[in-house]
Amino acid sequence: MKVLVQKNYEELSKKAAEIIKAQLAEKPDSVFGLATGGTPGGTYEEIIRMYKAGEVDFSRATAFNLDEYYPIKKTSDQSYYYFMQKNLFDHVNFAKTFIPNGEAADAATECAAYDEKIAAHGGIDLQILGIGGNGHIGFNEPGDEFIAATHHTPLDESTIKANARFFADVSEVPRHSLTMGIGTIMQAKKIILLASGAGKADIIQKTVRGAITPQVPASVLQLHPNVTIIADTEAGKLV
Ligand code: PGA
Secondary structure, eight states: OEEEEEESSHHHHHHHHHHHHHHHHHHHHEEEEEEESSHHHHHHHHHHHHHHTSSSTTTEEEEEEEEEESSSTSSSSHHHHHHHHIIIOOOOOOOSEEOOOTTOHHHHHHHHHHHHHHHHHTTOEEEOOOOOTTBBBBBBBBBOOOOOHHHHHEEEEHHHHHHHGGSSSSGGSSSSEOOOOHHHTTTTTTEEEEESSSSHHHHHHHHHHOOOOOOOOGGGGGGSSEEEEEEEEETTOOO
């Protein structure tokens, strides 16, 4: 695992955007795995800036998002579908974008179809991840086992609390999600994990130096051959 510590959030975001730009230069028809949450916002802003400046072209690229609340309407301004349109997809020219369908009638069918679609596109070339304070990646919450495939899963209490900041009230946070599984994520050829702020320092330390355990889902990344953690000074201060 490589850890790049950047001096602040702006530099972290620029570094992540540069890696995405380099990936596109190397393979214009790349398949990207994308994340939502507070942390990747700056990266997406930088990508939009690059796109407007003619520095990147996603016209042959595909995006698969990590996760979505379940159930949720696409039109809900809290859906990850809505987040991605507003913060990225409305502004750049991806050929194709996919997000697990929070409106699917049957979650298991949707999840199986999602992994099949990723495989049919040749797998993910570059996966962007955030990390929860509890070590979750996607909505793979701490538990007794790693779940390989995309699946329907309850959210951890700590995640519900952490995400309440995006809702009027904690009672409005959906209790379930559809998420790429640990196997889906680990099959990506390259992974970058973004972490910002002192609140992530402890979990980054555990992810990089701790035991590999499903109680810290991100720790499994120690087994992947091409992972770069991009942290700002605060999030990287214990590694
Ligand atoms: P955050 O969320 O970027 O809003 O901190 C990260 C996550 O929960 O994966």
